[in-house]
Amino acid sequence: MSTPLDDLSLGEARAARDVLIELYVPLDYPWHRTDDVFHKFLAEFLLRRTTRVVVARVLPALIQKYPTAESLARAGDDELLTLLRPVGLPTRILALSEAARLIVRDGMPSSRDGFLTLPQVGEYVADAMLLYGYDMAVLPVDRNAWRVLYRMLLGRDEVAVPPRSEERAFRHLLTTLVADLSPRQTRAFHGSILRVAWETCRRRPICDACPVSDSCRYGAKMVPHSGPSVPPGSPAGEQL
Ligand code: SF4
Incomplete structure (x- = not known):
């Protein structure tokens, strides 16, 4: 069965992930x-x-x-x-x-x-x-993370109850995305997802003020001249 992930390459997903890691600013709660x-x-x-x-x-x-x-x-x-x-x-x-x-x-x-x-x-x-x-490279995924990552990677709003095959495929993708990260990088990835969710990727997204709009498929539809591009050298053809 096809899912919205079928046209997403692992290279593009990793490029979006790396933008989020790069964006990270340590929080101090x-x-x-x-x-x-x-x-x-x-x-x-x-x-x-x-x-x-x-x-x-x-x-x-x-x-x-x-x-x-x-x-x-x-x-x-x-x-x-x-x-x-x-x-x-x-x-x-x-x-x-x-x-x-x-x-x-x-x-x-x-x-x-x-x-x-x-x-x-x-x-x-x-x-x-x-x-x-416990310093393990595991990505906690709540509704905020689903919302941000669905929009960034799939270009659409999360659905309340995605088909099982789609949910499985998306969870598998997220596991793959942290498989080659250190715990520190995973915390940066997660921290930035939360920050983007709090600041701009709310229920009504504020794409024109979002720091990751250039790497977001949803943002590309909302903000002219933005949207993801796979950097040179990324394995863009590698499918999930
Ligand atoms: S560009 Fe828009 S949809 Fe994409 S993460 Fe930012 S606020 Fe969310």
Whole structure:
């Protein structure tokens, strides 16, 4: 069965990826300033459903009061809900408390499957932990990443539920795109995807102000004289 990926070469996809890596500017949120895997888990867990501005505000107090899984596992529900009130989503906060108890019992997971056993931890948080907590070249893909990469690579808006064959092919492409990257390059790739999603590639894209419009198929339709071109020497004929 044909998919929208059929006319995309690996060379073009890698060229777009490299533009994003080149664009990277290190971010400086509280979760970037710690090497503690548990603290990174707290951040990734909260960031999944809460804005980075709110998480940046509550995370330092959370870490100060509950610096370890043991201390968080002992926290009373009421005091935790009070501390994390700006986050909202009380059931999610209680799930974080339960996750801490499981981490105390079983140890901090270090694999995708291990993270997926924790309550309200999905593939994105699991992959983010592998990338940011364990220095593995894994690309976390959420709706922001799908939106940016669908537009850049395929020239179209993401579809809410793509056909299984298309989703499989796109996930395979993303795995291929990080296969030859170091963890550091993968973090740069991911960081720039997030930045582009926040700043310009929103639900209504602002293509004429976007720093990657020259490397984006969607942008080429929206901004005259922009659009991807495969640099000389790229294996443009290599198909996915
Ligand atoms: S050029 Fe437009 S569609 Fe492409 S990444 Fe930028 S904002 Fe998104």
